[in-house]
Amino acid sequence: METAEETSAKVSKRAARTHGQGPEEERTPPRAVIRHADWTVQPDHEPDAKPHTYAQECDLCGEGSTRSTDQEVGTLWILEHVRTNPSHHSYTQIVKRTFRTWMR
Numbered sequence: 001m002e003t004a005e006e007t008s009a010k011v012s013k014r015a016a017r018t019h020g021q022g023p024e025e026e027r028t029p030p031r032a033v034i035r036h037a038d039w040t041v042q043p044d045h046e047p048d049a050k051p052h053t054y055a056q057e058c059d060l061c062g063e064g065s066t067r068s069t070d071q072e073v074g075t076l077w078i079l080e081h082v083r084t085n086p087s088h089h090s091y092t093q094i095v096k097r098t099f100r101t102w103m104r
C-alpha cells in the first residue's frame, strides 16, 4: 500500500511529463500566479467629483432633452415636447453619476 506522499510524488512527475516538451521543461513545470485583491466600488462623493447630469428622453419617438446638472431642464423639455406631441406620455430620465474604485 502506498503512502499519501508517494501518491503525491507520482502526480507531480506525471504533471511534469504532461506539460514538459524536453528535459529542461520537465525540471521546471508551468506555474500559475494567482493574485487575490479586494476592490471597493462606491459613488464618487469626493469634492472634485463630476456633478450628476440629467436628461429626459421620450419613450415613443426617442427625442431627448439636453443634458444638464439641473433636473428642471428635462422637466421643462417634457412639457414642451408633450405640447407639440400630445400622444407622447412616457419618458425616461437618464442620469450620469461618477463612481470611484480602489483597492483595499
Ligand SMILES: [Zn+2]
Pocket: 058, 059, 060, 061, 062, 063, 081, 085, 088
Ligand atoms: Zn416624443
